[in-house]
Amino acid sequence: xxxxxxxxxxxxxxxxxxxxxxxxxxxxxxxxxxxxxxxxxxxxxxxxxxxxxxxxxxxxxxxxxxxxxxxxxxxxxxxxxxxxxxxxxxxxxxxxxxxxxxxxxxxxxxxxxxxxxxxxxxxxxxxxxxxxxxxxxxxxxxxxxxxxxxxxxxxxxxxxxxxxxxxxxxxxxxxxxxxxxxxxxxxxxxxxxxxxxxxxxxxxxxxxxxxxxxxxxxxxxxxxxxxxxxxxxxxxxxxxxxxxxxxxxxxxxxxxxxxxxxxxxxxxxxxxxxxxxxxxxxxxxxxxxxxxxxxxxxxxxxxxxxxxxxxxxxxxxxxxxxxxxxxxxxxxxxxxxxxxxxxxxxxxxxxxxxxxxxxxxxxxxxxxxxxxxxxxxxxxxxxxxxxxxxxxxxxxxxxxxxxxxxxxxxxxxxxxxxxxxxxxxxxxxxxxxxxxxxxxxxxxxxxxxxxxxxxxxxxxxxxxxxxxxxxxxxxxxxxxxxxxxxxxxxxxxxxxxxxx
Numbered sequence: 001x002x003x004x005x006x007x008x009x010x011x012x013x014x015x016x017x018x019x020x021x022x023x024x025x026x027x028x029x030x031x032x033x034x035x036x037x038x039x040x041x042x043x044x045x046x047x048x049x050x051x052x053x054x055x056x057x058x059x060x061x062x063x064x065x066x067x068x069x070x071x072x073x074x075x076x077x078x079x080x081x082x083x084x085x086x087x088x089x090x091x092x093x094x095x096x097x098x099x100x101x102x103x104x105x106x107x108x109x110x111x112x113x114x115x116x117x118x119x120x121x122x123x124x125x126x127x128x129x130x131x132x133x134x135x136x137x138x139x140x141x142x143x144x145x146x147x148x149x150x151x152x153x154x155x156x157x158x159x160x161x162x163x164x165x166x167x168x169x170x171x172x173x174x175x176x177x178x179x180x181x182x183x184x185x186x187x188x189x190x191x192x193x194x195x196x197x198x199x200x201x202x203x204x205x206x207x208x209x210x211x212x213x214x215x216x217x218x219x220x221x222x223x224x225x226x227x228x229x230x231x232x233x234x235x236x237x238x239x240x241x242x243x244x245x246x247x248x249x250x251x252x253x254x255x256x257x258x259x260x261x262x263x264x265x266x267x268x269x270x271x272x273x274x275x276x277x278x279x280x281x282x283x284x285x286x287x288x289x290x291x292x293x294x295x296x297x298x299x300x301x302x303x304x305x306x307x308x309x310x311x312x313x314x315x316x317x318x319x320x321x322x323x324x325x326x327x328x329x330x331x332x333x334x335x336x337x338x339x340x341x342x343x344x345x346x347x348x349x350x351x352x353x354x355x356x357x358x359x360x361x362x363x364x365x366x367x368x369x370x371x372x373x374x375x376x377x378x379x380x381x382x383x384x385x386x387x388x389x390x391x392x393x394x395x396x397x398x399x400x401x402x403x404x405x406x407x408x409x410x411x412x413x414x415x416x417x418x419x420x421x422x423x424x425x426x427x428x429x430x431x432x433x434x435x436x437x438x439x440x441x442x443x444x445x446x447x448x449x450x451x452x453x454x455x456x457x458x459x460x461x462x463x464x465x466x467x468x469x470x471x472x473x474x475x476x477x478x479x480x481x482x483x484x485x486x487x488x489x490x491x492x493x494x495x496x497x498x499x500x
Contacts, residue, residue: 004089004092008100008102009103009106011076011079011080012073015071015076016068016072019067019068019071019075020065020068024060024064027063028060031056031060039052039136044136051132052133055125055126055128055129056125058125059122059126059129061117062118065110065114065383066379066382066386067386067409069110069386069390070389070390070412071390071405072390073103073386073387073389073393074390074391074393074397074409075394075405076103077390077393077394078397078405079394081395081398082398082399086099086395095457096456103391110383111380111381112380115377115379115380118376122260123260123261123263124261126258126261130253130256130261131250131251131252131255131256135250135251143196145159145161145164145196148160148162157176157177157179157180157205158177159175159176160174160175160176169195170194171193171195171196172192174189174191174212175188175189175190180241185217186217187216187217188217189215190215191209191212191213191237193210193211194209198243203243204243205240207237207241208236208237209236210235212237213231213234214233214234214237215229216231217230259368259371259372260372262369264373264377270365274365274366275366277362278363278366281359281362363430364428367427370433370434371424371428371438373434374435374438375438378439378441382445385445385446385449386445388449388453389412389445391456392452392453396452396455415445419440420440423437423438423439423440424437
């Protein structure tokens, strides 16, 4: 490897790692901000939160790598151009493609690695992250009392505390409404002070009350006009109330299976199965509705004379009831006929609604699986395209540092994100195919990358404002020179003040 190639690689790898870490940190903070309400106040162990963040970071690799590649390419080539090192390399006889050759090789391996990350690491991390989020959402808030506010974190139990000592955790002016009795009896306890806390295994609520009263309302069969009320006093009363949801229970990650939790082989199998299911459900929605629900082969609602039978379709139906035959029936037979027809119509409608819903769900899952399949394939291509755009822009702009590269990177990434999100949404809705939707950004940015590389190779003044100003001036000056005498003749002459 040439020394110049080592120099270019060294100039690129540092910004690449740095920008990737910065991008992942920003994405991580966005994730934490999104789920902060579900993480706070539940007494979750810090190790669980760190585990959740690590899984979320792994799922953000497909979004962070293209942006980091674009940012690093613009920064590297901009620094080389700003320090005239790129100009020195070109003066030595090296073309831009020769300078970028080692970087293209590195980016190619990064793109290949991104495919394996999106195919293996991201589905596993998605499955674990969905499982952890479900467990966190199932866990109840920790036992925390606020002065004068009812705490309803335990089922069928309401607790109000007047004041709480922050050091000893002694509760004063305690009021408890207990509705856990299945027979409808309610117990009310009032105490001067006490302690309420969770057991070590978080399966029981340990209650210790001092100097209080207990009221138990007992209901009988005639509860609406007669019930019993028992009152008792206590100096100290201890109890253990069974609770659930306060201990952090892990759910098996295998329960969470979707397009985002499958690799490309699993998606291939799912797509084949879903295509077969879509074919079955769509064909099952209309033809059986006519043949099996509405027009059954054995129509036996009423005996119809042979003269009124009409063999239109042997498989669909063999008898047609005419108005004359219905008019000949008495009121009781008409009522039975109407009830049977209405029942058959309701049954056929329910069957059709079920088949239609199954068909739509199968089509929706098929579109999602195809979108995820193409997402894994399009990611490496998008990384290479972003590198080409970044390298070309850096060579043209010739501005390094963090100012201009960040602005340009964000602008291009926002454009890419809008295009890809729009294409993904259209593909999931089924308006476009998954190929067209997921590769839309590639079809748009690919030619743009080729155009920018061409301009950078030819030392184009694409972003030179002075170059555009000079060319516009060359075009405008001759026109201005021709129009100036004409406007001068059209300008009215001033009247002589002495002329009357």
